[in-house]
Amino acid sequence: MDYQLYYETIPTGVDGLDSIIGGGFIRGRTYLISGETGTAKSLTALTFLIQGALKYGEPGIYVSVDETYEQFVEGARRFGWDIEYLRGRGLIEILVPEMDIVDRIRRKDPTAIAQSLVASIREYVASLNAQRLVIDPIAPLVSMDKDVQVLREYIRVLVMSIEREVGTTNIITTEIPSGSGAISRYGVEEFLATGVFILGIAKALDGTFKRVLFVRKMRWSPVHPGIYEIEIVPKVGIVVKNQIRERMVPVTYLPTL
Numbered sequence: 533m534d535y536q537l538y539y540e541t542i543p544t545g546v547d548g549l550d551s552i553i554g555g556g557f558i559r560g561r562t563y564l565i566s567g568e569t570g571t572a573k574s575l576t577a578l579t580f581l582i583q584g585a586l587k588y589g590e591p592g593i594y595v596s597v598d599e600t601y602e603q604f605v606e607g608a609r610r611f612g613w614d615i616e617y618l619r620g621r622g623l624i625e626i627l628v629p630e631m632d633i634v635d636r637i638r639r640k641d642p643t644a645i646a647q648s649l650v651a652s653i654r655e656y657v658a659s660l661n662a663q664r665l666v667i668d669p670i671a672p673l674v675s676m677d678k679d680v681q682v683l684r685e686y687i688r689v690l691v692m693s694i695e696r697e698v699g700t701t702n703i704i705t706t707e708i709p710s711g712s713g714a715i716s717r718y719g720v721e722e723f724l725a726t727g728v729f730i731l732g733i734a735k736a737l738d739g740t741f742k743r744v745l746f747v748r749k750m751r752w753s754p755v756h757p758g759i760y761e762i763e764i765v766p767k768v769g770i771v772v773k774n775q776i777r778e779r780m781v782p783v784t785y786l787p788t789l
């Protein structure tokens with residue numbers, strides 16, 4: 533029996549990405565975008581959401597953990613994405629978790645907090661018949677270093693509950709602390725994800741800087757490890773270009789080039 537038949541693959545909406553990951557994302561699964569600050573994690577996740585809606589008619593929910601609604605809409609507008617227009621057409625909805633989420637995770641049972649966020653996500657998903665979901669980033673960035681175990685439990689329950697109870701195809705983002713050499717912030721995100729992408733910045737020998745993407749893991753898909761150049765194209769999003777074969781010096785964390 534061909535078990536592949538049970539996996540429906542959906543196009544990511546990111547130009548150039550599907551062909552290097554075996555066709556696209558598996559519907560209903562969760563993918564991680566990791567990288568140091570400013571490596572285009574949010575833009576990549578939003579390309580999946582916005583192009584998924586525009587090109588494939590799959591509405592999406594953006595959970596904005598770092599930015600208020602106004603900050604996010606204004607930032608997107610500067611990039612050439614009209615969020616209000618997309619909202620008006622029922623193609624996107626923005627969910628901003630309450631600001632005191634860090635305190636609440638710390639004080640209360642992380643499972644209960646994750647489940648209350650999943651309940652809100654389910655309501656938004658139902659109202660739009662959303663097919664895609666982005667949580668950016670998966671955990672609040674405010675330092676909770678002393679509470680890593682608590683945060684790990686919160687992340688684990690959040691991702692597992694979304695896959696079981698919501699049914700969307702998901703991207704979560706997480707920051708790699710500069711110089712840590714880790715591939716995620718809390719060391720648990722990569723194990724929950726079906727696929728992991730690491731974004732970074734590297735310097736070529738001629739001194740030019742390039743934005744790059746490394747496919748670190750892709751369960752059930754034949755992927756040839758490689759580092760690809762990416763480009764930020766206003767109004768469109770992230771575009772994946774050629775594989776990089778020349779020697780480069782990593783500026784942010786990347787596997788040795």
Ligand SMILES: Nc1ncnc2c1ncn2[C@@H]1O[C@H](COP(=O)(O)OP(=O)(O)OP(=O)(O)O)[C@@H](O)[C@H]1O
Pocket residue numbers: 567568569570571572573574575576611707764765766
């Ligand atoms: N119109 C544009 N053209 C080219 N580059 C742009 C444009 N708009 C933003 N950028 C670049 O994209 C980068 C930010 O991307 P993004 O916000 O997706 O990164 P991030 O990894 O999510 O960052 P953070 O760690 O702050 O969450 C900025 O550093 C900026 O240089």
Ligand SMILES: [Mg+2]
Pocket residue numbers: 573574575668
């Ligand atoms: Mg971001």
